[in-house]
Amino acid sequence: MTARVVLQSITKTFPGGFEALAPIDLALEPGSFTGIVGASGCGKSTLLRIIAGLETRSAGRILIDGEPVAGPGRDRTMVFQDYSLYPWLTVMQNIRFCRTLAVHARNATDSDIGDATRRSVALLNLMGLARVEHAYPKQLSGGMRQRVAIARALMAKPAVLLMDEPFGALDAQTREVMHDLILHVKSAEKRTIIFVTHDVEEAIYLADRVVVLAPHPGRIDTIEDIPFTARHRDLRLDPAFLTLKRRITDRIRATAGLSGDLDDLKTLTAPAG
Numbered sequence: 262m263t264a265r266v267v268l269q270s271i272t273k274t275f276p277g278g279f280e281a282l283a284p285i286d287l288a289l290e291p292g293s294f295t296g297i298v299g300a301s302g303c304g305k306s307t308l309l310r311i312i313a314g315l316e317t318r319s320a321g322r323i324l325i326d327g328e329p330v331a332g333p334g335r336d337r338t339m340v341f342q343d344y345s346l347y348p349w350l351t352v353m354q355n356i357r358f359c360r361t362l363a364v365h366a367r368n369a370t371d372s373d374i375g376d377a378t379r380r381s382v383a384l385l386n387l388m389g390l391a392r393v394e395h396a397y398p399k400q401l402s403g404g405m406r407q408r409v410a411i412a413r414a415l416m417a418k419p420a421v422l423l424m425d426e427p428f429g430a431l432d433a434q435t436r437e438v439m440h441d442l443i444l445h446v447k448s449a450e451k452r453t454i455i456f457v458t459h460d461v462e463e464a465i466y467l468a469d470r471v472v473v474l475a476p477h478p479g480r481i482d483t484i485e486d487i488p489f490t491a492r493h494r495d496l497r498l499d500p501a502f503l504t505l506k507r508r509i510t511d512r513i514r515a516t517a518g519l520s521g522d523l524d525d526l527k528t529l530t531a532p533a534g
């Protein structure tokens with residue numbers, strides 16, 4: 262299950278009058294993977310939270326497969342940087358938690374329970390967690406915890422998966438493993454994915470489209486279609502990849518009012534002689 266997501270003139274002004282988002286218009290095709298990047302404070306998380314229904318919008322509409330949505334719904338789930346797992350539950354119990362509540366609330370049949378069990382086992386395998394099914398979050402590495410959080414987010418078969426800096430707290434090697442895992446999830450699960458990150462390289466590697474937001478107020482600056490069809494380790498060293506990375510990084514710096522790049526800075530600050 263996947264969905265077309267349309268943002269129509271979404272704005273956000275926080276109480277007190279701070280304009281975080283100017284009108285944002287964006288259409289995301291079913292099964293697409295959109296990376297959102299931009300300078301710190303440009304409104305990436307605010308936009309994602311509005312799509313999730315965790316933050317109110319000041320104006321505009323969100324359409325999921327043509328239907329306007331207000332507030333959170335099971336069609337959209339979110340993965341945060343800090344895992345937000347329940348420490349007193351095992352890996353499997355964490356993955357099943359929301360589903361267990363939903364099943365009890367609906368006076369579930371044996372068939373509902375059977376479906377939920379099959380789904381959680383499939384996700385456990387998909388995320389490479391079978392070995393740690395009975396472990397508690399504190400016994401896991403950061404990468405493993407984030408796998409649990411992703412599996413939990415996928416449990417309800419959301420049409421839209423929202424990810425806010427999900428790998429921001431992980432070391433470089435673990436991030437690379439997670440990148441390939443999330444691409445595997447994308448091909449296995451076919452969700453519409455929106456992924457916020459500070460890391461331009463990560464956005465290009467994962468996404469088929471990268472949206473650059475400009476700050477003050479947050480608005481779309483540029484949209485880059487990512488032309489690479491296959492992902493592999495060496496892609497990050499491909500000249501076309503590096504050119505794209507440079508172009509997006511330059512846009513972010515320009516929108517933040519930084520004109521020179523780091524090489525200029527080194528030249529300027531290098532000792533004379």
Ligand SMILES: Nc1ncnc2c1ncn2[C@@H]1O[C@H](COP(=O)(O)OP(=O)(O)OP(=O)(O)O)[C@@H](O)[C@H]1O
Nearest residue numbers: 275276279281299300301302303304305306307308
């Ligand atoms: N509850 C709030 N009340 C007032 N201002 C807020 C609130 N939440 C966020 N902001 C402001 O809105 C702007 C956008 O914040 P947001 O967290 O969405 O940016 P971001 O691009 O995700 O930032 P970062 O990259 O640093 O995580 C920032 O200037 C922030 O200070």
